[in-house]
Amino acid sequence: MAIRVMHFGLGPIGTAVARQVATRRGFKVVGAIDIDPEKVGRDVGIVAGLKRRLGTKVSSDALTALRRSKPDVVVLCTSSSLRVVTAQIETILRARVPIVSTTEELSYPVSSNARWARKIDRLAKQAKAAVLGTGVNPGFTMDALPITLTGVCERVDRVEVDRIQDARTRRLPFQKKIGSGLTRAQFRNRVKEGTVRHVGLAESVSMIADALGWKLDRIADRIKPKIATKRVASRFLTVAAGEVCGLVQDGVGYRAGKAVIKLHMEAYLGAPESYDAVRITGSPRLAMKLAGGVHGDIATASIVVNSIPKVLAAPPGLQTMRDLPIPSYVSS
16 A cells, blocks of 8 residues: 655655655655645645646645645655754644654754754654654765765774765755855855755764764864856856855864864865765775765655655654664665
């Protein structure tokens, strides 16, 4: 019997997940929730860009939609902020339904989000449902993948991950999130506001450290602009030489005063090469590189869908990619 899936949030990632669920065997779209008045009342298939109707409409009333649709799982794609999504998660768990979410701060809640994480874990256990935050990053390239590679090591001294992306291939919201087209001053202000940054490096550093049994002294999260040396353009934006074309961000975990985990990310318009690389210093030394990189939007939607069966089989409570069996593609 197909797994009944409800979609909560139909932005770019939410609709990408909905398209996969609607076209992959073993899953069925039974409902959707969104606050956008242009989407409410329309068929989910049309909103998701499938060019065919799925026979279920987008609702703005989450609790009513949950009761009517009786989903087996809800895919939540609304915000990066754990504080923001906690109320939405509470509504879903009131209906006693498991959740897979793309909320970055949910992937491995750090101390600043401990209050919300404890509440979600308690509510999930009361509802006898599992909750998981995942995605491509955090969720895979900079945490689950390097953790998995250390499984063949007898000793690990340092973990380094590089994620380099030519942002010209990404959607407009992503290009804006990395500051493309801003001046240096505007970039600094947006970083202070928290509107320009990659969310999840501290979460990934923490996940790796806990998996390896390392107690960290501190975690640093540093952001600086990538400045265009010549005019560069995507189909959405044109950036002149001297303007910001993206960002460079490092998440670093320190142990006994030494940097033992370094997550380095560059996302900017015009990067000459996209790739993901992991280096493990230890015994044995390991190095791997995924040429071309892992496509952010496709991979996020895919790992969400592929994690659904794992979440349905998981014990109640807030789970992480450290806790669950490794997800894999399943054809049916």
